[in-house]
Amino acid sequence: MDEKYFPEKIEQKWQQHWEQTKAFAASEDDERPKFYCLEMLPYPSGFLHMGHVRNYSIGDALAWYKRLQGFNVLHPIGWDSFGQPAEQAAIKRGVNPRDWTEENIAHMRGQLKRLGISYDWSREIAAHRPDYYKWDQWFFLKMYERGLAYKKKSPVNWCPRESTVLSNEQSSGGVCWRCGAEVEKRDLEQWFVRITEYAEQLVEDIKQIDSGWPEKVLKRQRDWVGRSEGAYIDFAVKDSDRKIRVFTTRIDTVFGATAIVLSAEHPLIDELLPASALKNQVMAFAAKVISERAARTRVADEEVEKEGINTGALAINPFSGETIPVWVANYVLIEYGTGAVMSVPAHDERDFEFAQKYSLAVRRVIERISHDQESIPHDATSEDQSIAMQHAFTDEGILVNSGDWSGKLSQDAVREMARYAERHGFGQAAVTYRIRDWGVSRQRFWGAPIPIVYCENCGMVAVPEKDLPVRLPDRAEFTGSGESPLAGVPDFVNTTCPKCNRPARRDTDTMDTFVDSSWYFFRYCDPRNEAAPFDPALAKRWTPVDQYIGGDSHAVMHLIYTRFWTKFMRDLGLVSFDEPVKKLLTQGMVTNRIEGTDDWKAMSKSLGNGVDPDEMIQVFGADAARLFILFAAPVENELRWSETGIEGAVRFLRRLYTMVWRWHERLSSGKATTATDDSSEDARALRRKTHQTIAKVTSDFDALHLNTIVAALMELFNELSAFDAEPGTASNSDVFAVREALESLVVMLAPFSPHAAEEMWEGLGHQKGLLSAHWPQADSELAKREELEIPIQVNGKLRSRVLVSPDVTEAELRAAALNDEKIRAFIYGHEVVKVIVVPQRLVNIVIR
């Protein structure tokens, strides 16, 4: 140990030590309980940013904490190394995506090591390596075998800036998740994965994780899956054998239906009408709506005016027998439900608006339940009601004007009417979902090739498992044209059919990179397996993930895909649980001021407000950078970067280090000290603070309140600084108290600033390193106060305090309060109405 704190020297020393001793390698031959601590794997853009540093600092703190608590910790890292930026670099600068990616990984690996994150590097994986993406392809084939991967032509989301298809999740809000460009619709033949097959489970299984995941993430997932209970109803088309099926969640309002409205894309439009001028108009209107929708660029807060056209066809309400017109309108979506709705203007805002515009009838069939006996709902004429209505009445209530159903409550009617429809063969109760199948084809080079070939004889043929991986070629032309660059590589495209051996062509699209990240943390359990994605027995040893940490930007992308993928792997028999992640922490963004303004935005190169982690490490040290990042804000909050804040962290480490240096000779001499009965009051106070701190830090760690842990460590340090003892002259019991405080402090600091902690641990005379240390145990007896200072209030205002022993009785405390000199002055001349005594806490005297 040096006299002065030199972060650079210390950090290098311990990083080498950890590397040489393989300190953080997780072993399966370990009886201790396991803990799987996982951070979202990074894209190797070339440089770590502060968001990464925060993410990994949080994870590393937890990994260290669990290790010190005696867990067998798996803490791995890898690279989400397929994807767009590598291809952009290839297009712009002509570099090879593989070389570019490997260089970036090498650089970022170095940065992670300089940060001293305690990863098990022997398990490092990278998605772009054939030994990894082979298994992406393998999973794809398993899905294909089971009909869960299929190809179809459909309108898909197209990012014009990146020239590729995106999934619905990646174009949420109508913009590309990565570049923010407005997404267009294009009709393309694409591979889809049937995530809708698991829609029900994706909602249902939330029950299993709702105590460990943030509510806001679960809510977004629930909304995204969009489970909706309702019913189908078939409306017969008059003078035709066609039926129009609608979906509604409010079958109780069916007597209020005054039109059927089809989406412009509805297949029945063409068949409803005989050739006529009207039909031409209707078809032209539908075409117009479709093309407008495709061309529309989203503008915030834009509401599209509702437009429609009466087709002239009529439909028959199976409940009432009433004949109502069939319209086509732009506000009905083909993607949801059946692409057709029954329009109930009185009880749906959108239908109401539409009815107002086109003067459609408004018929009220639900009344508010009134507790007023005078106004028992009664059937009234529709004229009375439409005049009175300014808005749709969308609440549930009691049915009126609904034939035999009048008088029923909505919630009963919803159930019974669906049953009735089913019995009579014109409908049924049904559940629909908003989530759509996951489009996984990408017109890209830098991804896992889709393992399918097309043969003129045999058609679409899966690549046999033994021929995996289908390897990416070394190079391709990067034109940015929109077609997959693989299509321009004859050696790749031209192959032979696995079935008939005749010439065939490969699929030239690659998979969405979210496929890679859907199962990567299972691969960490068995990263070099050549025969399977992983050995189920090894996966069972480590998974599910105990704590997952990452940004909430993936709430409906990665996090929904990986839940789906896990369920699929369960159905393959690879894992035996439904949910891959027990606890999820979504950490806040790291922001910095945009120069010259008061705007705090996420650090980014383009905004020029980035902070280079390497520079931070160089100037302040990794330990201080990590300590500050965890101290500056609660983990889930936004973190505003501050240069002076990090200096505070350095100061703390330096002071603590200096303190250890002061005592290190005395404490490392090997002379044993024991707690003795002759402890001074100050020494007892120091020990009390030590044990109080241990208790607080331990419980805060379990709640991941890392910022208050650092504050508590600083408090303990401040108390220790004020403790009046000199190493040369201190008594045995004083030395014992100091040793206990310092050792506890150093061990509890390890999760935040591990290099400095190791150095100080050594300085305190420990040869074996922190990994063989144990998390300190709080002794609640020692933590107990010897004296309590009880606040005394008069009429709720603080007026005095009294010192009492902790085991004082209520009566004694009451007496002490009333006898206090200041209090007597306050209550003199008043009547004491009441005295509230809260044991151990406070006394409030109510006077008049």
Next chain:
RNA sequence: GCGAAAGUGGCGGAAUUGGCAGACGCGCCAGACUUAGGAUCUGGUACCGAAAGGUGUGGGGGUUCGAGUCCCCCCUUUCGCACCA
């Protein structure tokens, strides 16, 4: 528009079940040591007031002996969704 979360010093933020508001840090102020200080150390720092004391957790009301915390209304901010039938 709908939904959710949140509003505490100059700043980041602390405050079991309702029980001493402002822990800890940054910044700022004063002092010490210094040729020097953007180093270090010591002390101070919610607001008003010379003090006694008073006022204070977005605003207004309520429950309670007692409210940052619970209830009602309003305002603001952030995030999510955006015709999902």
